[in-house]
Amino acid sequence: MARAKKKAAKAKPAKSKTKVKKSKPVAKSPAKKSAKPIDLYYWATPNGFKITIFLEEAKVPYNLHPVNISKGEQFKPDFLKISPNNRMPAIVDPNGPGGKPISIFESGAILQYLGRKFGKFYPADERGRVEVDQWLFWQMGGVGPMAGQVHHFKNYAVETLTYAINRYVNEVNRLYGVMNKRLADRDFIAGKYSIADMALVGWVNGWEKQGQDINEFPHLKAWLARMKARPAVQRGMQLGLEWRQNVDMKDPKVHAVLFGQRALK
């Protein structure tokens, strides 16, 4: 973990009982642009990795606040104040616009904010920005939700629903095909390495669990290897994996928390 600190944020949403393990700082030159660290509310999942990858890549100091979603910590009132959709990731930037704190939920919105704020991995020119945005939104509306459904029906569901599994495996297969074509003549999804690649890598890394064979997609396979060779990507996708080790996704209690949700009152 580069600059992640376990110190609690001043605006203290959602305290977690999960122990944050200290790991060795790897990144060496933190950006000076943000005086106070960003508070990241996080669990080790592909959506969470998007933000740790950015912060590690840009060497932005951050405080890590685990949100143990298998125990329902995403429903704590303080967390809901910054993330009303009871999902992580979320951030609080103490140095938001006008020098005042700002909280942000939705990983795509967080990536765009960080990209704009730090002027990294998100082009400033309109043409370049549109290029990144379309692939970022494609991830947010396509790869994430569809691969998420495969994970659910294939790996977490308590009954086997063949129709649902096939529907989502096939859709992810189609999306992988789109990425593979796109990457045939460029190294990164929007040309230059960007927040769109960060949004995708945690999901594509789970190809096996999504019923896919990465060898059928040589350009995507090469991109995945290129991404995983980056030390910041490695750090970002490593952070907090140990917290999940003993979580049984088929445990009825975990199921009730994650998959039995109805409208919050």
Ligand SMILES: N[C@@H](CCC(=O)N[C@@H](CS)C(=O)NCC(=O)O)C(=O)O
């Ligand atoms: N569209 C949201 C999705 C976030 C999301 O689904 N997060 C999951 C973990 S990957 C979560 O917090 N789940 C808690 C819950 O289901 O209550 C984003 O990209 O930020």
